[in-house]
Amino acid sequence: MLVTLKQIAEELGISITTVSKALKEYPDVSKKTRKLVRETASLLNYKPNAFAVNLRTKESKTIGLIIPEIVHHFFSSVIKGIISQAEKKGYLVITLQSNESYELEKKQLNLLLSKRVDGILISLANETADFKHLTEITEQETPLVMFDKIAKVVKCSKVIIDDRKAAYKATAHLISIGCTRIAHFRGPLLPQNSIDRFLGYKQALTDHNITYDASLVYLLKDMSFEEGAFYAKQLLKDHNDVDGIFINTDLVAIGAISALTQMGIKIPDQINVVGFSNWFMSSVISPSLTTINQPGFQMGKKAFKILYKQIKDKKKNKGITYKEHILETDLIIRDSTKQ
């Protein structure tokens, strides 16, 4: 059984208050008694009773994290970044998975609030189109930081990449190597990042005097390898003149490359492919995939750092200032596009 302060007090024949003070190194307890208490506590294997919510400081030293999907290389990298940074600052992280469901996300936010977490980190579900559950949190002054999949209208700190700029860079690269019929496999309609990637693609075409053709844009649902293979085949049926594809995420791009290769299409000679995320498999497949590097681990670290500052500011009754932090992304040129 866990040893209590009372047991230490009984063991030594002193009061519980003295034991408690001694363990906190209060100077009104003699050095000798403090040493004795420390030694007895260690001997009995006493663990300080840190109730998750400290009744005095009202801090739980835990934060909540809601993520759409854990089994996903980008998101598990973000989780790792958050957890590693939180641990350095003495915070624990409660992780929940929304499964891209709006209802679950709402329920989980309330659950975390009821557990009195000191702050919340969230990446939104694809389904989420109403943001009342989020504005409620900021109105209650619970520190909240959104990352990756955010809602622009909610006033809170955000850690993102510039998806539009990155997508522009990816598309402009295809244009610079001579592509003129460029398809785009876009993400679902709702999340801001798939909208922004689509807009970046479109803008790059316009800026380079290439007419935007809506029939070259394919809407992904589950963003799987299989979907990449499926739409690659569909694309070839629909447009035999396509010379480049910009794809919302690497896993789908790898599916597309696999299907194109099986159909005897030469990559990059006939079709150039650019992905997005820089999944670790992208550098090792053949041909290796040109892609945008999306820094998951750094995003997690940064999101925690901003949340931590907000928690500290709140404690000092400082007003919260919202920050939008944009992480840099690079285009990594590999063998799936012409040199």
Added chain:
Amino acid sequence: MLVTLKQIAEELGISITTVSKALKEYPDVSKKTRKLVRETASLLNYKPNAFAVNLRTKESKTIGLIIPEIVHHFFSSVIKGIISQAEKKGYLVITLQSNESYELEKKQLNLLLSKRVDGILISLANETADFKHLTEITEQETPLVMFDKIAKVVKCSKVIIDDRKAAYKATAHLISIGCTRIAHFRGPLLPQNSIDRFLGYKQALTDHNITYDASLVYLLKDMSFEEGAFYAKQLLKDHNDVDGIFINTDLVAIGAISALTQMGIKIPDQINVVGFSNWFMSSVISPSLTTINQPGFQMGKKAFKILYKQIKDKKKNKGITYKEHILETDLIIRDSTKQ
């Protein structure tokens, strides 16, 4: 700011005790008052104050999870299984990553204990060779369940697969299709599962009258794609008569297949390859990989279920009975081995 019981009481001009009782639907508060309190609470957006450790029941309704590495398909599947099951039972999960470090694992266990979690789930770090920190927990009667990477000597519940049997099956499959010079890329020396996979490999050879040759066994360190490619090349230099390889994990096997293919080796005609884990990429690469299916999601669910039962039994002062649950594994035959 968060609304307190006091504010509701002031709003209605009644006592805090009455508000508290009304919210808990105590019959000694009139129906009318209960309704009024409920409505006011809802109007003020009151959230019940669930301190993470309930002072009455001494339950925190949180459990701790220590995992060696989050960014890993198998482990993130386990986490998902644990979290999904925990949520169903109203438990939250605090996740920590040991980074395969013994020191960190020890520190994290103490941290979780000091946070008064109701139970702990752990998969051991590769470095962990001393188990005192774990026996201490079971001696204190904190429910503990180990999964995947376990310590046989620690008395607690465990959820594992039969690694030896699975490895035996994988190796016997290679023998059944005619292989006689079978290499093994084994995992690091310490974790029980890599020892067991090696022993299963060795046993299958012996049982089929194939002499065990230690020079055909290669020791992996970081179990990466690159390491798979590296040792595949090394193996061909060392043994030009090799006709089969059983590899500790799929990612390494995919690295090996990639290197062998680049060297012009025909798989499975010249060399047959069997992996372990059934990573989702294994079915989509070319040639697709014959492998052992390691059920991560189910393992996570089962581990939580056993922990949950122990937490409940402890509450009822029932003695804890330790269970060792072995999940079934299948050999999935694909194109990297001859039909």
